[in-house]
Amino acid sequence: MSSTPAPRPLSVAELDLDAPDGPVLGFRPAPGGPAVVPGDVYALVRLRGRPAATVVGTFAEGEDPAEVLAALARRRLSETATAPRTDAERRAERPASAGREDGRTEKRADGRADGRADGRVESSAEDPVDGRAPAGTPAAPRASVVVATRERPEQLARALDSLLAQDHPDFELIVVDNAPRTSGTYDLVTGKYADRVRYVREDIPGLATAHNTGLAAAEGAVVAFTDDDVIADPRWLTALTEPFAADPGLGCVTGLILPARLGTPAQVLLESHGGFAKGFAPRLYDPAHPPADEPLFPFTAGSFGSGANMAFRAAALRRAGGFDPATGTGTAAKGGDDLYAFVAVLSAGFRLRYTSQALVWHHHRDTWQDLRNQAYGYGAGLTAYLTATLVRSPRLLPALLARLPRGLAHARTMTAQRGETAEGGIPGEHGTQHHPWPRSLSRLERRGMLYGPIGYAKARARTRVRTGSRKAATR
Incomplete structure (x- = not known):
């Protein structure tokens, strides 16, 4: 190793x-x-x-x-x-602007967002210490929770038990069985969880396709997505959906993902390298006010959150075109479906908020080979989602080219071999890399980045063939 x-x-x-x-x-x-x-x-x-x-x-x-x-x-x-408070933290205490009537932020006549240069805000304001919303907070909107899965009924059952225990007052739970080979998921959902969980089958493999199927079936004003290998905190869904009621310009909310186990070297290395955690300070990303401290915005989608803990205003995600079906686990692109959706919603003019109050516990894969696969997949997913963004939104090409030199330098830094840091680094505290990140994993990430556009092209071609076949079969 x-x-x-x-x-x-x-x-x-x-x-x-x-x-x-x-x-x-x-x-x-x-x-x-x-x-x-x-x-x-x-x-x-x-x-x-x-x-x-x-x-x-x-x-x-x-x-x-x-x-x-x-x-x-x-x-x-x-x-x-x-710790000293920043200007961004002070600005976060001001109420969010209502935006336009259609929920999007205002744009200038030339199509670019107008406003301050430092829209990413981190609030130091305290949330209520008992974890409940303050008096006067709008009620969480009706929600649909979508869990895409494939042949993991035991893990799925653990996730569903935690999701059915949510304190949210009004939600539905949808399981999308993606390209199943056995009846295990169907038997579980229609047996143990009959009348409490909706079962939807999607035969085309790929996480983005499964998520689009869940989005199409969802009836809630907000659609939340999580994975079959998590355990959700009882207040997860409420904390993830309440911000939508308070901010009509909000298109996406992401939450905190912590490890449920750190029992193997692979699990510890993944968490130390950054894992899925994004810290405890709430943040708001506004396309009308690009953050000064993120020159690659909005193409730094990995800093916004992760697909195991995300929710979208259903109308905003649909307006943005949903997920790109040629991205995600289960396709040749390997990943990037969540990153694509984040950028698509921001590019449509909606805001994105991160809150640590919406917590899920993630069961990381535990073997060295799993970690190798993840390292390669992260690299491939990154460049696959960038390719997807440019293919589907060519108008973003000038902005991406302007950021390309800094982006390449940033990618090189993020995939570099790392040694030990000073004592005090905390696994899961994003960016600390307390444990060494081996050279072999750095190489895999970079190989994945080179492969990503090729993988996306392959997946896109396969998607067209499958879509054509499905249309022909329904005639």
Whole structure:
């Protein structure tokens, strides 16, 4: 694997505090994870249930892990509270603009977004400490939750159990069975979950195609997407959908994804390299106000969120054309379906918000080969989605070409081999790369990036053939 020592496994836990300097309210293993054992522990810190930070600590036999981690958490939360506030954080406290009547942001006569140069905002304003919406917050809109799956009924059952336990007052749950080879998913959904989960079959393989099928079947004003290998926090759907009611110009919301297990070197390396986590500061991306600190915007879609935890205003996603069916897992493109959708919605003039209050726990693949496949797939998906964006929206080509030199430098940095950083790096804290990222994985990411446009072209050709065959069969 690498000449460097393999990362040690960590237990994964949740620690709930009454206040940043308050007593421990609760301590337990991550949902679906094993018991916490002496050694290294990665913990989500909650403040009366609200996700607030992550810490890593070590406890020995006979020590109280809750108290060991609580001391680290109080120190970390204190440092966060005293950090200087940026102009962007202060601006986030101002109410979101209502935008146009159709929900999109205003554009100048020449077609470019008008406004400030620093629209990406990170708020330091505290959410309610009990995790509930403040008085006067508009009710979460009716939602449809779509889970695309293929031949993983045991994992799917675990995900569905957590989704059916959501506190959202009005939602439907749709399972899209993608190119099934057996009846396992059908039997599960129509048996154990009959009358509680809708079953939809999609025979054309590919995650984007499955998501489009779910979108077509959805009846909710907001459509949320997650994967069959997650466990959703009970407030996940409410936290993910409430922002749509407060901001009519919002087209997409993404949320926090944390690891449910860190028991193998592959899982630890993935999380340390960035994983899926995007931190705890809420952020707003507005195409009318491109962020000054992201010169590649909106093509830095990987910073917006991930497909395991995303929701769209249904009308906005449909107006943007949905997902590109030639992208995503299950196609020759390998991935990029979520990134394409983020950019498509932003390009249509809608805003995108990230909130850490919408939490899912993700069960990472656990083998070295899985990690190799993911590294290659991430690289391929990145350039595949960029290719898809230009093919379907040629008007964005000048903007992409203007950002290309910086983009290539950024890609080289992100796929570089990395060594150890100073102590204190936290697996899952985006960008820390606390554990070394092997050269072999860097090479795979870059090979994937070279392959991405080819993979997209192959997938697009296959999609045309399948679509043509489907139309012919229905005549």
